[in-house]
Amino acid sequence: MKAPRILVLRAPGVNCDVETEAALKFVGGAPEPATMAEVRAGRVRVLDYAMVVFPGGFSYGDDLGAGKILAVQIRSYLKDLRHLVRQKRPVLGVCNGFQALVKAGLLPFGSGEASAGFAANDSGRFEARWVHLRLNTQSSSLFFRGLPEMIELPVAHGEGKLVLRSPRLLEDLKKNHSIAMQYVSDDGKLAGYPANPNGSVFNIAALSNPEGNCLGLMPHPERFTAIYHHPNWTRQTFFKHCVGLEIFRNAVEYCRS
Amino acid sequence: MSVSSTLANGAARPAATQRATAAFYRVEVSLKRDLPDPEGARALSLLHAAGLSAIKKVRSNKIYAVRGPLTLSHIHQAAKELLCDVVTEDYKILSPQAPASGSRRIRVEVWLKPEVSDPAEDSILLAFTCAGLPKPVSARQGAVCYIEGRVAQAALEKAIGRWLANPLIHRISAAPSA
């Protein structure tokens, strides 16, 4: 079967593109890198692709806030993206890509209006660390098939504190199973810093649209595609499941079916 | 791409030297009141390290100075869609006049000196055009701190110069604020 074409979109300052493409390749996808300039010029069209990925990084230096300018560009130049989401094709935003999708109003609901935002981590610092996460077992996310409820992934960001526009929105998110991942302690409980590395409301680490084909997450799945990525692989006491790779595999297999 | 040399002091240029369309705006962006301000907390602990232990609270804001062929409604649109995150932040467009005096808070503005290029400028200009707004002639990003507690203005400016900013590259100005 032909490998599905996957658009990996880069803007100046995006810097997790290479390992993201590598991860997609490992699971049989055909990633195609493209820059915002090519999209703007009409040389690249999102609807030609089975899936679109916004990798992590610091698009435009995060100079007006994390992912902000990229979000403005998504609104202005990627109008087809919402169409692609409606067609149930997978869209993935990692870290900066997640921040941009939220600010562009594609997550948690594709309303086009930003209902959530991001603030600086409560610690006031950039934080790079592995975190424990609990997946929402009721989520319809196509990315999570076959994954255990408790997983580990690394985060690395300075502006990861998710803030919701209103408390009512939190209830909506719960109802729609849109809270895809939460930061938890090693025994699976909602806990404060450092288990929750940024102070996100309700420990939210990832959001999915209710349909389950658009996922945004602060942790980096592309950094856990071999067991040697895990910080404790030399101790051999952890669950030997490369969660990151499985997330990409689910997406690529979904594209195939 | 040229940077106006008077932008950074936060004062408007005399009208005679401006093109009619080149308006000048300052936009101050603050975190919503119920959100913690880690940047302010960091500044507070450094000012304590500097020996100004009577300072009780520091709140930090961002500030933008934009010059260009922009109307007031343009700048409101830019502030709302570009310069602040409406979920986490508020903004206000500052009047060019000096803020009111005689308050217990001190307001400190920190800007890169005009001769130091601002790495954020290109991004700000780009953002305006992406949002369909007229492209500004120049733009700069600065920081504002509100300081509560008993402290002499001169001592404060000196401590900020040593612990938070750098007089070699920054212009620091403190004034009482409402």
Next chain:
Amino acid sequence: MKNAVLTTPKAAPSAAAPQRTVQEFLDLSARGLAELSRKSVWSLSEAELLAAQAYFKKESREPTWTEMETVAQYWSEHCRHKTFNSPIAYSDGSRTRRIKSLFAETVAKATKELKKPWCLSTFKDNAGIVSFGKSGKWALALKAETHNHPCALEPYGGAATGLGGVVRDVLAAGLGAKPVLATDVFCFGRPDDRKPLPEGAVPPLRGLLSAVAGVGDYGNRLGIPLAAGGLYFDDGYRLTPLVFAGCAGILPRWAVGKAAKPGDLIVAAGGRTGKDGIHGATFSSTELDGSARAAVQIGHPINEKKILDALLQARDRKLYRFITDCGAGGFACAVTELAAAAGGARVDLAKAPLKTADLEPWEIWLSESQERMVLAVPPANLRALEKIFADSFCEIAVLGEVVRNGRITVEHGGARVADLSLNFLENGLPRAERKAVWKAPKAAKAGKATLNPGAGRRCAEILSAALAHPNVCSRESVVRRYDYEVQAGTVIKPLQGVKHDGPGDACVIWPRAAVGEAEGFAGFALSHGLNPAYGKIDPYWMSLACVDEALRNLVCVGADISQAALLDNFCWGSPDNPVVLGTLVRAALGCYDAAKGFQTPFVSGKDSLYNEAKSAAGKSAPVPGTLLITAAAPVRDVRKSVTMDVKAPGNPLYLLGSTAADLAGSLCAEILGVEGAGLPRVDSKTALKGFRAVLAAMDKGLVLSAHDLSEGGLAVAAAEMAFSGEFGIRLELDALACKGVIYSPEVLLFSESPSRILLEVPADREAEFVRAAKGAPVLRCVGRTIANPILKVKGLDGLSVMEESIAALKARWQKTLSEALA
């Protein structure tokens, strides 16, 4: 977006201005020349000024200002490393040795003599290049730099642009390498220092925080993992902090060589040129006195990222033939370097894209605006190059072309602003002999430790103080501010152990994504060695200790040190002072002996001199002579890498190497406030045998954890292994192999004898381990891991010397820096 790329730069309005000459330069006396040099911040010596005057007499014309600025930049200490390349009369008390070139006779000599075939490019390019991996397809570029002078004035911008500079060096190594690892090492005054400072000086705590933020903000945005580094605190750095930044990059073997051809276009790529940092190269050769012209800037990492993205695509399509970066001296140094390599060049500065229109031609030529590269491009490739750069929103401009006439010709619009013979610039620099004197201090002579034996409780107190010491304590609160895992290649991380917070000895990078190959497990490890405390006593032994430390760190993770490559960074005071220069010579001699002894060549290096500053009392003091050794070596199979945390209870612990009463310059001596005797003296031959034996055992999977013994000796190493692995350790001091008779448990526990590593061995394969490691001259079982979470030490008399909870030890170790930086 389209406005971000302008391929037709605007010309500065002053293009028609007549080119000013230095009036009556040819007639000036030596004194007049010196006065002119001082006023113009040229930092040229009398002999150099006279040589320049003689050159222009021969050309029978006055120089232009731009020409004299070019000479000053090109001949600066920063660009030419005059101290390391000039003759020195070195006297060590017993005899005087004439050194023609310190560089050629020490660091470079070792490399030349070792003749390693895997060294692909040493000392001549922007970075050293060694081969990488089994396939023969890849190479690794390595470089470490300093940015001390800018960091003393503006630590945030200085540290950021320092990292930016070293990354560009790697981007300009060969035809360009993809950076896969960045490093930073900081030497600062103690963070709790609140003593009065002179006007304009940055408090050490603020300096450290700003430097960390600067490196983090820049490196994180570039997307290069910051996974190796170090912090060192000493009062000697409170006014003159040292900031090192390093970078390693992967490039295809075919891209190692570069050569421009006549007719190639000279293309500037990246950020625009502004009035930033003019005179950075000459400024770094003058002592900091606060009034020095501020050559400070803040970086623009996204501009550098745009270059990085576009450049590697252009490289793979072979669109250019030569590349160098704009560092100190700006275009003046970069274009002249290109011209010198290619045989000549002509450029028009009016074609350079500018930030502001008001730059004089000489300012364009000298500006050190960040994030710029210079390429030599065959004209036929220009269109393709333009497209790639435009897609990355990165600006390029054709400045001129390569012409093989032996000259560098600089114009602005129609006017000629400089026209110099490259032979004069390259070879005209007069080399004056300097004097260097070395006097061995008394403490350097071996003697008896001044510590008293006995006093059981004291060992626990020393250990507690050692773990809390700023030079030992946890660096976690700094490390986590860096994205050390971007690119998904950091398989051995800087933080290790059960809770991911133990102190790793070296990082291991597996550049699988960067080379785009799913198969293959080849990686490399990188580590550092630095110990200025030894250098205060004897810089020769410091150099050996630094190389030894860097190599044993590599051994601890399982890297193949038979292919270790070294980088040297010397940071010293003014070489005009014979005593300061004497210590520098002695350190360089140590580097030669270390490289030869360990059979590890230096592949690149840099020196930063004139690190001096005036204190609040007005006294000028040089920085402690500081050598940073960076070492990198291949890890043939990253799946065999080893971490430092103990893995299970009941395993025997083996100590490689013997313990002597080495307490001079030690942490223990500092804590007790005594002048310890016995400076650690590395025996490279014995050490190397031991390292190889350990690696042989690791290759068979017979080592579960390994940790190097450095500051704080055996006690600190054992404590760190225990609390990182969350199992206890029992040590028996009578099992230690000693040089001489040592009765004191303090000496046994805290001696800093070099070349020692503590190893955890699987209990069920102990015999196998002993067989595999039989090549080790000294290797003894000194204890065991235990389930009880304590560090327990049994003394020579069989009685307990200490019994401490590892949780309490860890808490002490974690507190210092996290509180200071909170």
